[in-house]
Amino acid sequence: MLRLQEGMYSVYLKDWIQVFPKTQIILVSFEHYIKNKGPTMSAIFSFLELDPAPEKVLQKLGEKAPANTQNADVYNVVGSMLPKTRKLLEDFYKPFQDELFNLIESGAFVLAKDVIKPS
DSSP states (O other): OOOGGGGOHHHHHHHHHHHSOGGGOEEOOHHHHHHSHHHHHHHHHHHTTOOOOOHHHHHHHHHSOOTTSOOHHHHHHHOSOOHHHHHHHHHHHHHHHHHHHHHHHTSOOEEHHHHOOOO
């Protein structure tokens, strides 16, 4: 099933900033989270003014595999995406990506990568 709306982050972010000030929203890129799970979660806990997560919890998070990765069996049955399909999707998402980058570059958002404390 194709769920196009899930990649339209700018639409959701614009809704959120109608309700909350930008300084109350922390943005975390999936790629950054995957590479820095423990520090990213610590930064999020701190941002939310929660007590720090126990080291055991952060360690378990670091061991978990991402939940939204492709199942290898499905990939083997279906195969890779056709170049024509990839281009169609890239063209579809481009305006939403551009809008998201413009929203982020407009400033005032808290970016998780900027609040991670050095180890």
